[in-house]
Amino acid sequence: MNLSREKCAARDAADGLAGRRALFDLPEGVIYLDGNSLGALPRAVAPRLQAAVGEAWGRDLIKSWNVHGWIDLPSRVGARLAPLIGAQAHEVVAADSTSVNLFKLAAAAIAMRPGRRVIVTEPGNFPTDLYVLQGLRDLLGDRIALRVVEADRIPDALDEDVAAVVLTHVHYKSGRLHDMAEITRRAHEVGALALWDLSHSAGAIDLDLNGCDVDLAVGCGYKYLNGGPGAPAFLFAAERLHPALRSPLSGWMGHARPFEFIDEYEPGDGMLRVLCGTPPILGLTALDAALDAFDGVAMADLRAKSRALGDLFLDLVAARCPNSGLQPACPLDAALRGSQVSLSHPDGYAIVQALIERGVVGDFRAPDILRFGFAPLYVRFVDVWDAVEILRNVMTDGAWREPRFSLKAVVT
Amino acid sequence: MNLSREKCAARDAADGLAGRRALFDLPEGVIYLDGNSLGALPRAVAPRLQAAVGEAWGRDLIKSWNVHGWIDLPSRVGARLAPLIGAQAHEVVAADSTSVNLFKLAAAAIAMRPGRRVIVTEPGNFPTDLYVLQGLRDLLGDRIALRVVEADRIPDALDEDVAAVVLTHVHYKSGRLHDMAEITRRAHEVGALALWDLSHSAGAIDLDLNGCDVDLAVGCGYKYLNGGPGAPAFLFAAERLHPALRSPLSGWMGHARPFEFIDEYEPGDGMLRVLCGTPPILGLTALDAALDAFDGVAMADLRAKSRALGDLFLDLVAARCPNSGLQPACPLDAALRGSQVSLSHPDGYAIVQALIERGVVGDFRAPDILRFGFAPLYVRFVDVWDAVEILRNVMTDGAWREPRFSLKAVVT
Numbered sequence: 038m039n040l041s042r043e044k045c046a047a048r049d050a051a052d053g054l055a056g057r058r059a060l061f062d063l064p065e066g067v068i069y070l071d072g073n074s075l076g077a078l079p080r081a082v083a084p085r086l087q088a089a090v091g092e093a094w095g096r097d098l099i100k101s102w103n104v105h106g107w108i109d110l111p112s113r114v115g116a117r118l119a120p121l122i123g124a125q126a127h128e129v130v131a132a133d134s135t136s137v138n139l140f141k142l143a144a145a146a147i148a149m150r151p152g153r154r155v156i157v158t159e160p161g162n163f164p165t166d167l168y169v170l171q172g173l174r175d176l177l178g179d180r181i182a183l184r185v186v187e188a189d190r191i192p193d194a195l196d197e198d199v200a201a202v203v204l205t206h207v208h209y210k211s212g213r214l215h216d217m218a219e220i221t222r223r224a225h226e227v228g229a230l231a232l233w234d235l236s237h238s239a240g241a242i243d244l245d246l247n248g249c250d251v252d253l254a255v256g257c258g259y260k261y262l263n264g265g266p267g268a269p270a271f272l273f274a275a276e277r278l279h280p281a282l283r284s285p286l287s288g289w290m291g292h293a294r295p296f297e298f299i300d301e302y303e304p305g306d307g308m309l310r311v312l313c314g315t316p317p318i319l320g321l322t323a324l325d326a327a328l329d330a331f332d333g334v335a336m337a338d339l340r341a342k343s344r345a346l347g348d349l350f351l352d353l354v355a356a357r358c359p360n361s362g363l364q365p366a367c368p369l370d371a372a373l374r375g376s377q378v379s380l381s382h383p384d385g386y387a388i389v390q391a392l393i394e395r396g397v398v399g400d401f402r403a404p405d406i407l408r409f410g411f412a413p414l415y416v417r418f419v420d421v422w423d424a425v426e427i428l429r430n431v432m433t434d435g436a437w438r439e440p441r442f443s444l445k446a447v448v449t
Numbered sequence: 450m451n452l453s454r455e456k457c458a459a460r461d462a463a464d465g466l467a468g469r470r471a472l473f474d475l476p477e478g479v480i481y482l483d484g485n486s487l488g489a490l491p492r493a494v495a496p497r498l499q500a501a502v503g504e505a506w507g508r509d510l511i512k513s514w515n516v517h518g519w520i521d522l523p524s525r526v527g528a529r530l531a532p533l534i535g536a537q538a539h540e541v542v543a544a545d546s547t548s549v550n551l552f553k554l555a556a557a558a559i560a561m562r563p564g565r566r567v568i569v570t571e572p573g574n575f576p577t578d579l580y581v582l583q584g585l586r587d588l589l590g591d592r593i594a595l596r597v598v599e600a601d602r603i604p605d606a607l608d609e610d611v612a613a614v615v616l617t618h619v620h621y622k623s624g625r626l627h628d629m630a631e632i633t634r635r636a637h638e639v640g641a642l643a644l645w646d647l648s649h650s651a652g653a654i655d656l657d658l659n660g661c662d663v664d665l666a667v668g669c670g671y672k673y674l675n676g677g678p679g680a681p682a683f684l685f686a687a688e689r690l691h692p693a694l695r696s697p698l699s700g701w702m703g704h705a706r707p708f709e710f711i712d713e714y715e716p717g718d719g720m721l722r723v724l725c726g727t728p729p730i731l732g733l734t735a736l737d738a739a740l741d742a743f744d745g746v747a748m749a750d751l752r753a754k755s756r757a758l759g760d761l762f763l764d765l766v767a768a769r770c771p772n773s774g775l776q777p778a779c780p781l782d783a784a785l786r787g788s789q790v791s792l793s794h795p796d797g798y799a800i801v802q803a804l805i806e807r808g809v810v811g812d813f814r815a816p817d818i819l820r821f822g823f824a825p826l827y828v829r830f831v832d833v834w835d836a837v838e839i840l841r842n843v844m845t846d847g848a849w850r851e852p853r854f855s856l857k858a859v860v861t
Contacts, residue, residue, distance in 0.1 A: 062503075062507045064507065064508045064509075064510070067510070069510060071510065071511045074511050075506075075510060075511045075513075075514075077507075077510065078502065078503075078506050078507035078510075082502060083499065083502050083503060086498060086502060086731070087495065087499070090490065090494060090495050090498060090677070090735075091474075091490075091495060093678075094487075094490050094677055094678060095474045095476065095489075095490035096476045097476075098476070098479070098481060098483065098487060098489065098490075098810060099483045099486050099487045099810060099812065100805075100810075101487075101678065102487075102678075107678055107679075133545065133546070133549065133726070134545070134700065134725060134726020134727060134729075135726055135727075136698065136700030136701065136702075136725045136726035136727075137545065137549055137698060137700070137725055137726055140697075140698055144588060160712055161712065162712075164701050164704070164707070164710050164711065164712065165700045165701035165702075165726065167712050167713075167714070168699045168700055168701055168703075168704060168714040169698070169699060169700055169725075171699060171713070171714045172696070172697050172698060172699030172700075172714065173697070175695070175697070175699075176556060176588070176589070176697040177588070177589075185712075210710075257727075259727070265502070265506055265730065265731055266505075266506060266513065266514075266519055266727070266728075266729075266730035266731070267519075267726075267727045267728045267729040267730045267731070267732075267733075268729070268731075269729070270726070283587070284584070285552075285584050285585070285587070285588040286548065286549060286552055286581070286584060287580045287581060287583060287584030287587075288546065288548030288549070288577045288580055288581055288584075289548065289576050289577035289580055290548075290577075291580075292576070292580060295576070297815060298576050298622075298814060298815060299576065300572055300573065300574075300576065300579050300597075301579075301583070302579070302580040302583045302584065313546060313548045313549055314545070314546020314547055314548035314549055314577065314679075314682070315546060315547075315548075315669075315671070315678070315679045316678075316679045317546075317678075317679040317680070317681070317729055317732050318677065318678035318679045319498070319677055319678070319679070319680075319731045319732050319735055320679075320729050320731050320732055321679075323502075323731055393512075398510060398511060398512075400511065402710060403709060403710060
């Protein structure tokens, strides 16, 4: 392998997405490889929030629901998300958190498959997905059972008792990518629905929900979509399911005519029915502004860069950190990997802390995983070079062995 | 009655809360009497949001969960809300929307009263409360039944089939105040739980949840609490219930050890277990900043002013708008009324629109209710005088009869 920082710089110079980095407000001296956990700050956010607060809320007060279009913000943000995930505009809305939305759609899936009680998922799925399914099971009792099987056994676990398969498309820890088209097809073969959590995919992977005939999906607004900490999440349901779709969280914003204030719930049109409470306007405004950075981006280009960044990182670690004890803990084939690279090391936690001190921000997942996310809108090829150089130095000089790096704090 | 604008100004001059108005950024030329729908903008919000975005998110990125205390924000905001509602600090958290939170606690109530399937509520309750209960009933089937009875018949509707009474403390349309202590006591007599929606009370009424032995409560962050459009809501559960409390929305933030990423859900300590997804930091930051305006305020003083403002409004309408067709549609006794006044008029919608055009912002609720909310932190006695003067002019000159005022738009 014949890599150099100059060659990385040349790749940046030739990168059609390189100009997008200027749309983000990135701190000096930091190589941020944790956009898979919290996306960086788009420059468009602060002025848009300032206007939403000072001009809309402050000046126009209650009228803002109409004159500033607050009331339609869940749909408008959903429509902007749609092309990023291969959906139609009216199939997506932004609302609530990923966890709450998963509850809605998992319950809806069970209701849409009467007589079936099994939800198939995998162990080690992102924990909140498992916890939400467990909560739904505890609430519904005998009407639901979880069948938790390893990823490679999922096709065998599908039968006519299965109401839905609920999986995270990109595994948060290993970065492994599920075959969305194939698993969805297999689910449909037995009459089950496929519900995908796109939290670690949306904004970095070229998704094609319609092309894969996906039934239902949820996803996170604050990772590769850069909507800010705890940003509103999103929900997708294929148009063909809209007539049968019912949300168990039937709040007033999901009502057909919320401002008539009648006593009986009646589901709103299409995806409006999966809205629940009053939309979180500040969070939606930030997410809406963040999506500007995707305007005009071809998702295939984004995905190509995502793969190239991950490949480069793995190649550089192999070439420049031999005998470091760092092992790949993700698929080496970029086609099977999300926009992150995972390495394993018994002292992974301390190494991540030492890297952070030197300005390379990745994160750690127990028991031994170092995660590095590559947000293709703002991570450069030279960043990957520099990050691996710093990793190499940390492994060589053993700085991470300092006891202070082993003191665990809360991390997300 | 011997009222004058000068006397109103004198009451403002003597008002211990008068200085609080300067903490809000209120538009010129507007008398805002809709803080019961969307509270006005506290001046503290914009700079705090700017810091949360520019300094925390932008500079410290993922580290902000620790170094800026984001992870504890639901509890910290809850602890600040607690004294406003007569609760202990560890009995309150801020999270999600009122609708989502009501679902959590209504489901929890049913689970805490095994063998009982009835939830008692009233017709005309705030619609989202009814819709959420209907959604829970549709989800749980035979395990739950709604008993919807008029307010005055609620005590008679309580029996040993009842798991919970779910009521909004202040009625959104009539402003009528339920007797929280008495209904809670009657619920307890039959072994049921009392779950109160404080959306139209918190921040304007001197609530005493502990003193009333209330079991569960939810409430809205964007009305009298001024947390901004779609602000996070809050949840309360009495400490004595914490051991048995389970949320059906068992997301990762409600887990005992969310960052261990284990597969099995285990409820977190106390109220942490009713958290679900990642906390909405921007919304929580705005709400946290908004609560500064309550620092050092005695809720009894706030309530006294709230009652006085409402009484003044009713007195002035009676004295200065005779033969206008406007009728009181709320309790005349301030002790039975929340911090709003409702009037009825067959042309209420057009009258509200004409008032808005002249700078008096109230709102309309079908079929014929004009609502005027009195947020005691920023509404002055002279505002009440001026508002009624403008109402008098609108009724006298008949401006509201212009057809354009009858064109309905979406309002909240």
